[in-house]
Amino acid sequence: MVQHQIGRRSFLQLTGLAGLALATPATLAACGPGNSGTGASGAADGAILPSYLPYTGVRPDLAGSDTFMAAFYGLPAKPPAAFPKPPAGGGSVTAMVNVFGPPPPAKSHNGFWQALDRAVGTDLELNMVPDSDYPTKTSTVLAGGDLPDIMNLPLYTPRLGQVLPALFADLAPYLSGDKSHDYPYLANLPTDSWRPMVYDGHLFGVPVARMSTGTVIFTRSDILDDLSLDPNPGTWDDFVALAKDLTSETDKRWAFDDPHRLFTFAAASLGAPNTWQLGRSGEFVNMITSEAYADALDRTRQFITKGYLHPNGFSATFDQTRANFGTGACVFHSDGYLAWDILSASYPDIGIDALRPLKTPDGKAYQFTSAGALSLSAVRKGDEKSVRRSLEVLNWLASPFGTKEYLLRKYGVEGTHYTMSDGAPVKTALGTTETALPLQYVVDSAPVLGPGPRDRVDAQYDYHKTVAAELLEDPSIGLYSETYAKQGATLQKIVTDARTEILLGHRPVSSWADTVSQWKSSGGTAMGTEYTQAHAKNPR
Incomplete structure (x- = not known):
């Protein structure tokens, strides 16, 4: 033909x-998590x-x-x-x-x-x-x-x-x-x-x-049942209390496996936007600029400091996080919805369920959608x-x-x-x-x-x-930003590197304001303006 x-x-x-060599999925994840x-x-x-x-x-x-x-x-x-x-x-x-x-x-x-x-x-x-x-x-x-x-x-x-x-x-x-x-x-x-x-x-x-x-927080329902713990925490504070009850270094058991996926769960639970948000005047506002995002950084860091994250959380491969869940080393695991069947086939003798979205401070529950x-x-x-x-x-x-x-x-x-x-x-x-x-x-x-x-x-x-x-949608899906096309990987790296340093405890949460300023001046503000203009041209 x-x-x-x-x-x-x-x-x-x-x-x-x-x-320009094509980049990998990790380096070209869109700006803003x-x-x-x-x-x-x-x-x-x-x-x-x-x-x-x-x-x-x-x-x-x-x-x-x-x-x-x-x-x-x-x-x-x-x-x-x-x-x-x-x-x-x-x-x-x-x-x-x-x-x-x-x-x-x-x-x-x-x-x-x-x-x-x-x-x-x-x-x-x-x-x-x-x-x-x-x-x-x-x-x-x-x-x-x-x-x-x-x-x-x-x-x-x-x-x-x-x-x-x-x-x-x-x-x-x-x-x-x-x-x-x-x-x-x-x-x-x-x-x-x-x-x-x-x-x-x-x-x-x-x-x-x-x-x-979007991402599902899978639970080891059999472990929760064995420990007579409530599998349905209502808020982030309830979830942290449950994580405390679950974690046992003696039993080699921790609550969560991956710090970045834990952070995303915290951000949704505390009311942050799903990457971008339409402001009252139709302007696009990125989640990293919200108070809820900074709050989620603080809450996630506290969670890690208390020892509820698996010790290998920052270094584990994705396959290792699945293995930690399957063997009971972690009770919660963040993954795509297709993993329910994959995990069930790999570990047929365990109980698996999924955590419902937690209520945010405004009393609503949100599930971040994917593309x-x-x-x-x-x-x-x-x-x-x-x-x-x-x-x-x-x-x-x-x-x-x-x-x-x-x-x-x-x-x-x-x-x-x-x-x-x-x-x-x-x-x-x-x-x-x-x-x-x-x-x-x-x-x-x-x-x-x-x-x-x-x-x-x-x-x-x-x-x-x-x-x-x-479901809480990302309103930028289906919109074009020239700045994102050219500088997306660079802007994402600014965010990811600073977030990792804070979650590791190498930088204070208060430093996040400097990261936001750097992100804005490096192209974040321009990207938001371009999304705003594209949305005004063809609103959904």
């Missing part, structure tokens, strides 16, 4: 990528976003909505077909995506991949790049201009708000509003997951969707036929939970790649090897809870339904 070409020098000059926006310009409003279309072909055990997930105890006995025939209409489609494990066998030796092509109706060629090499490969491909039909781009890609309109198709003519119903399984993705796809009134990319629930998307898959510029073929492929890959297409994509061909046991698919050795295509990082089905044991699914559903009413 003919690839879209753009001169390397022109592209580098256009995007400012000359001499927690924001990982794409650099989109102009708010994502109802005129641009796809109209949400719930899928009704498989009835959930517990109904969901656009803001919280439906839940399933198991797969349907008779999975329905999502498509009457292969939708892509022949030809070939190329895609570039990252792979996190060993790559699967090549298509010529991979029966699953061949079955996938037949079901989709096209020759799907995947360029699977190891995750460690993906930033460099992305930079090379974007600068060279020899683009695949579909390219997965992390939200932290530098200059993404400039890269997208320069190289990739505006999908608004195909997906905005009810037009998205031509691709019903893309329209089934949560509305919030589409917001980071918007740039200056245009829609660039399909989200690898996640619910915008709603892990990454995006952009479609290269081309004629309408080629763009629609790519969208047909993406729509097929987003086939909803419980359909025949979902089963094929996730597990392969029954009898060859998996067998059914007690109503659940169990992969064969061949299935484990051949189905390792990273399709879920091109696009995935709308998120659901389950399938799984009824008690776990019920607990997950109760948590998500509760926090859905307490």
Whole structure:
């Protein structure tokens, strides 16, 4: 298939990528803690976003909505077909995506991949790049201009708000509003997951969707039960009292595992904004300038000084924090919502629940939302036929939970790649090897809870339904700031370095005012002004 070409020098000059190696997710976290926006310009409003279309072909055990997930105890006995025939209409489609494990066998030796092509109706060629090499490969491909039909781009890609309109198709003519119903399984993705796809009134990319629930504070419910402790503290002070009762150096048990995630939990519990806040006059105010942020620094430092944080909290890897939780060395663990199933599978004999948001001093409880998307898959510029073929492929890959297409994509061909046991698919050795295509990082089905044991699914559903009413959005999601695009990593480092020094006890909390002044003069004020202007142009 003919690839879209753009001169390397022109592209580098256009995007400012000359001499710039793509940074890592950690260094390009957005300014102010927690924001990982794409650099989109102009708010994502109802005129641009796809109209949400719930899928009704498989009835959930517990109904969901656009803001919280439906839940399933198991797969349907008779999975329905999502498509009457292969939708892509022949030809070939190329895609570039990252792979996190060993790559699967090549298509010529991979029966699953061949079955996938037949079901989709096209020759799907995947360029699977190891995750460690993906930033460099992305930079090379974007600068060279020899683009695949579909390219997965992390939200932290530098200059993404400039890269997208320069190289990739505006999908608004195909997906905005009810037009998205031509691709019903893309329209089934949560509305919030589409917001980071918007740039200056245009829609660039399909989200690898996640619910915008944000970070979950998991609890070892079995330990709390054994100690006869209340698992539902109401306020931050109640939480600190619970941490005191839990912590025991004799038993090698501490309350929390990670100081920075503990701080974010404290900030939400004490009423800080979720990264940015709209002021009364429509101005954007960053959370680091709030009194609640400084209060959270002080309270978190006190928590650490009292010995309630694991001794290795500042040095532990993320995998080690999960292990500390699983072994009972820590009773609370901050993680993504998908970790509920991961932790349950890794430690099947422990009890797991999730802490509800604490009440802030104003009596309300807030759950900080996330961006709603892990990454995006952009479609290269081309004629309408080629763009629609790519969208047909993406729509097929987003086939909803419980359909025949979902089963094929996730597990392969029954009898060859998996067998059914007690109503659940169990992969064969061949299935484990051949189905390792990273399709879920091109696009995935709308998120659901389950399938799984009824008690776990019920607990997950109760948590998500509760926090859905307490979500606090970051209003900068879907907005573009040139200062953030150029200086985001530098501004974030100012904040992170100073916060770490305070939490370690190397600097007093009173020094935070100097950090805020430095952040403002280094670009923070300009960034807020740019977000304010972008929001005024296209308010949500």
